[in-house]
Amino acid sequence: MSKEEQNQLDSEAVEENLTSDDLAAAISKAALAGNFNEADALRERLIKIDPVNLKLIVSTGEIIEDQKTKLLDKDHLAVWDALYGDLTEEESNGLFYSMESALLDTNKLLQVQGKISNRLFFIDNGKVALFYRKDGKNMIAAQLGRGDIVGESSFFEISLCPLSAATQAETKLYSLTRSAAEAWQEVHPGLYEKVAEFCRKQGKSGEAIAANELDRRSTRRHPISGVAGAVVLQKDGSPGANRFKGGLSDISQSGLCFDIKCSRQETARALLAAEVELALEFDERPQAPLQIKGQITKVGFHLHNDYSVHVKFIEPIAESTFKTLPCQWPEDEESDE
Missing domain, CATH: 2.40.10.220 (predicted glycosyltransferase like domains)
Known part of the structure; x- marks a missing residue:
């Protein structure tokens, strides 16, 4: 939710002289409708006007998390069971609702070799090719599919993309931006490192780079x-x-x-x-x-x-x-x- 929208909610709460119980009811209504940004913003307002009402603060937080869990993409969770299985309920919701889903056609570029990329991709279904340029031609370095990751080397390191990536068939995936992941530090400390460690172990770009000797300079160092x-x-x-x-x-x-x-x-x-x-x-x-x-x-x-x-x-x-x-x-x- 934008700062302007948050300020509008705060103003409305003041103008309507909402009580803590009123806010709790509004939080529940928003969460049940799947409007989680609104529910979170209302809960922040509740914390500001009634910080000692811990019972209500905790219960509204549980309502939001419960509804988030109910609306998770079950097919996505099945593909990434090894990742989500190591996370708490709050961390799982934090990761899932930080991402954007997309259904892409064939020949859509995800990243370009030698360029900056601030996105990490989780492939649910489809085909993606990792490739590099050599002698004016595109050379395939690896073929990725269901349960594979794209972009881990440039996302978790300060590095230009070592490989390009493009879809080779209709592909369903989820993408995570760097800014969204960095926002976890306050609300989900430790989540970034858990996701990073998973991607370091499961990502295939490092293996593809080594197999094609792309980590070596063209001349001896x-x-x-x-x-x-x-x-x-x-x-x-x-x-x-x-x-x-x-x-x-x-x-x-x-x-x-x-x-x-x-x-x-x-x-x-x-x-x-x-x-x-x-x-x-x-x-x-x-x-x-x-x-x-x-x-x-x-x-x-x-x-x-x-x-x-x-x-x-x-x-x-x-x-x-x-x-x-x-x-x-x-x-x-x-x-x-």
Whole structure:
């Protein structure tokens, strides 16, 4: 329910001088009709005007939850029994009523490789293909169907979509937005992690990525020591005000990884898909910094405030230049220095 609708309900309650019993009756009526947003808003009003009436507050909450449970999609619950079986009644209702159902025709895109996606999909019935581009062609990475998940890697990680996904037949699914999942923190603490853990175990995109070697850079990566200074570029390509730096971890001709400190996950997530201009300074080569542009494809979270920033170069480093870098070269490769 929008803020305006909530304010309207509050005003109506004041104007009509509704008593706690009046609100309880209105809550029950709304819940029985399946108007759960209205029922929840009325219950919030009850809590505000009569916070000590715990018996009524609890009983109206139970009425709402009972009605939500009665109206759950039983076919959907049967498909996702392993997920809902690990949740409380309140958590099950919180998850189900946070999602949107859809019946999609064939050839509908769910996500696009290399783009940001803020949705997680649960397939009840139908067929979905995971695919990637190679040499100008779409290559199938995996076939998904009833009881499979789409989008877990980019939903629970700060990452661009590693694969595209599209329906291959009429498909019934439920989708969850990131904003809806983040809203659980206050009302359903712990639900996000339960869903995330389930998706990490049951999701198939990681397996598809590994099987097709899509987690590997197109060129070999090497450990390297130094500092990466980054400037986030604006849409017109000019340097912006957002600047940060961190210690280099590894580098290849096509990309690199460096470590940063960041106190807020929202700030780290805002870096995803940003184009940056990098100035690379190497511990073992006190020369002018190597300047190169790239796009942030993933921001990995570690412990505390530690993150790793993964960058794909707009243009790869020329092999002749790359061979001069002070990497930790394996025995089968040698630097040109």
